[in-house]
Amino acid sequence: MNTGGNIIELHDIAFSYGEREVLGGISLDVPYGDYLGVVGPNGAGKTTLLKIILGLLKPSRGSVMLFGTDIKNLKSRSRIGYVPQKATNFDADFPATVYEVVLMGRYASRGLFHRIVESDRQFVKRALEDVDMWGFHDRLIGDLSGGQQQRVFIARALATQPDVMFLDEPTIGIDRRAREDFYDLLKKLNDGSGIALVLISHDIKMVTKHAKHIACINRDLTCHLSTEDFVKADKTQDLFSDDLDVFTRDHHHHHDTIS
Secondary structure, three states: OOOOOEEEEEEEEEEEEOOEEEEEEEEEEEEOOOEEEEEOOOOOOHHHHHHHHOOOOOOOEEEEEEOOEEHHHOOOOOOEEEEOOHHHHOOOOOOOEHHHHHHHHHHHHHOOOOOOOHHHHHHHHHHHHHOOOHHHOOOEHHHOOHHHHHHHHHHHHHOOOOOEEEEEOOOOOOOHHHHHHHHHHHHHHHHHHOOEEEEEOOOHHHHHHHOOEEEEEEOEEEEEEEHHHHHHOHHHHHHHHHHHHHHHHHHHHHHHHOO
């Protein structure tokens, strides 16, 4: 895994739905090994920006570089992991075991017609162990709680051996305790494996507890700061005063966990 330089480079990214401008010119670099929390109001363009980075939408102007290569010329997406919103992207009745769901990550990495071999099985086992879910490998995915399912989806992303993982509001529909455990897991993966994380979330308190940097999107890039500088910034008080007040009250309790 590369440990130097930028894993993502955005230059003057703009996007419109018809006449409505959603993104107005965003430039942003994300280094290898970073943990970037992307925050902003509803309708600010956060998910649109993520889709542009993933190559699912084409910007009206600007360029996206992943791993030093223009996204238009990127031949393989195997170094990219993606964890979607569970509530809107998963059929709980899908008849697959936890093991089979994670094994899909190997097909994403190696190709649909790849013949599964022992090394693939070891990758699946290791990914499930990394998220503390190997003990559930033979359970149906639909029988798990929301928090457990999201751990499985992280394992599926890990099975592709990514250098960067994108997560779009992954804790929607998950109870508070499971959310806290989920964010602790992300922090452990970032610290332990060096996988870069790009997390879109409305959970300002948890993002500011764990992420290394914060990018505030409101059609433009309002700020891109270290976590502590983000909390102190006056303009973010205006946008997120309620959440930041909650965080500030707990700040001294969590100060040593902020990178």
